[in-house]
């Protein structure tokens with residue numbers, strides 16, 4: 081439910097620039113090239129992660145293929161002081177925030193649950209439970225207001241990412257109510273990639289999603305999610321509104337999930353390949369490259385350089401992944417609480433003794449102290 | 459008898475229930491077109507139509523809340539929650555409404571709703587996809603809670619759950635979905651020979667130690683019993699099947715015979731089902747006990763990352779360790 085009339089588009093699928101009376105970008109040639117580099121790198125790293133999963137090195141991977149423009153456009157519109165609350169597919173935003181690309185792979189390999197420090201890059205942990213993070217972003221934004229960090233051009237803003245499926249969850253609807261009611265400086269960035277696993281977005285809504293915002297009392301805007309310049313410009317304006325204390329905005333980036341939902345999914349069960357082919361013609365990177373070439377903002381050497389840089393990064397990511405050690409078994413007990421728990425410490429000790437019993441007996445089954453593992457009731 | 463996977467057996471059971479009663483309908487995320495992420499409902503939308511196999515919006519509170527409404531209207535909804543860790547948005551509807559409507563209405567309103575939940579770990583999944591939340595539900599009066607352990611039981615129990623006039627939380631051992639067993643699709647479920655939904659079952663007879671489990675751990679306990687037999691220890695393995703109400707009688711009479719009890723579950727230890735069983739056995743069989751009852755369980759931590767799950771999950775080695783301890787009391 082979108083077309084070039086209803087959504088903001090600055091670049092057509094063939095890479096022609098379209099004037100818009102409200103939105104534009106004001107990039108130096110270098111900035112144009114940097115954006116291209118981001119797009120190519122996040123796609124290449126994503127392909128590497130998918131390959132690593134296929135080779136058994138990751139348990140799962142949620143590909144961003146097709147959503148690079150939505151993520152890089154919005155991600156690059158953020159200022160360092162802004163904070164992002166992602167779902168689990170925002171590897172492109174993570175890249176823009178400066179998160180080490182290995183971090184999400186650790187999660188999908190199963191060596192940790194994310195474990196990066198959100199404060200390092202102002203990029204919160206991935207959230208797998210659909211919709212939850214939108215409330216966290218709203219509360220965080222309320223805190224930003226309380227701390228007096230809104231009201232000027234250098235104020236802070238918050239952005240939260242979620243999919244079309246998430247719009248059916250209570251949490252997101254409540255987040256919109258709260259953000260609107262408290263004029264929280266938060267941008268709701270919905271990537272409508274048209275599917276929630278197998279459910280088409282029409283299962284979640286009979287009207288375009290951005291129109292829902294009005295009912296909650298905040299502006300809603302639809303943007304061509306495969307147009308990196310439009311995504312940048314629209315997000316920048318919404319962040320500015322938030323920064324100035326004018327309240328939240330809902331952005332629907334209309335895009336397409338070109339890969340399956342995850343590496344566990346078989347998309348052929350619910351969508352025809354002709355649909356995917358149609359969207360390949362609207363590829364976000366191809367159109368941007370066509371634009372750069374037409375405007376002579378980049379030359380063949382730059383494109384070749386970018387590809388080889390992406391390739392280097394992919395190889396590095398692969399090597400880092402293969403070198404990830406499994407955590408030691410006793411790490412299961414670490415970091416459950418901020419303050420020590422005697423009950424848990426006792427369990428951890430017993431487990432350690434149990435593991436040690438194998439070491440002593442050279443792999444033979446052994447008796448761990450006088451109480452069973454998991455403890456006794458005596 | 460047909461040999462089929464546990465997932466296929468559930469599919470066959472759902473099909474039989476839908477054929478038997480036109481008021482049975484299925485609802486959940488990705489269950490119609492996709493056939494469910496574990497393919498438990500594969501083909502049912504094609505055969506029964508999208509009016510009876512409903513792909514819902516992505517909203518668990520909505521799934522259970524509207525199932526309650528449909529049940530009030532005379533339907534028998536069977537909800538699928540995609541994974542254990544995603545039941546919580548529906549938790550309010552389950553605990554405050556589904557569980558209590560019969561009591562609040564002084565028995566005037568019945569809610570024959572089944573909530574199917576794939577649960578437990580062992581499949582190398584990311585966070586929220588490997589949890590064992592059964593105690594939350596077993597701790598809620600008004601709900602019935604069951605778990606099947608193999609294909610044959612899955613086929614029968616899902617039909618019994620759908621036939622129940624009480625709400626049933628139906629836990630499916632997701633790592634056993636692909637395990638095969640013989641399933642008799644000709645049996646009459648009303649036959650007295652068919653084990654009732656809320657009865658425990660002795661799945662292996664033994665004289666030395668009573669080992670109690672349910673869901674995915676039944677298979678692990680049977681494997682432990684096989685190894686124990688090599689050392690001349692005879693384990694009696696009981697599959698609880700029903701977690702609420704609990705069928706204590708087979709457990710108590712077994713412990714009276716063996717004098718020793720080990721309870722096994724994946725869920726964290728503290729305030730889990732094992733605590734209840736050990737408490738009850740201590741109350742009822744104190745003078746028959748030769749050793750303190752033991753629990754072999756997950757730890758009191760969140761479910762760990764996949765690369766650590768083999769250490770978190772009870773396995774044969776850990777069960778045998780506890781068996782050795784209870785056996786060492788003479």
Ligand SMILES: Cc1ncc(C[n+]2csc(CCOP(=O)(O)OP(=O)(O)O)c2C)c(N)n1
Nearest residue numbers: 169208209210243244245246275276277544
């Ligand atoms: C509360 C909850 N229910 C179910 C799931 C299982 N699940 C994971 S992703 C997904 C679809 C999400 O679709 P959408 O919000 O559109 O985001 P996308 O994956 O398309 O980026 C579902 C149902 C979940 N993670 N959380």
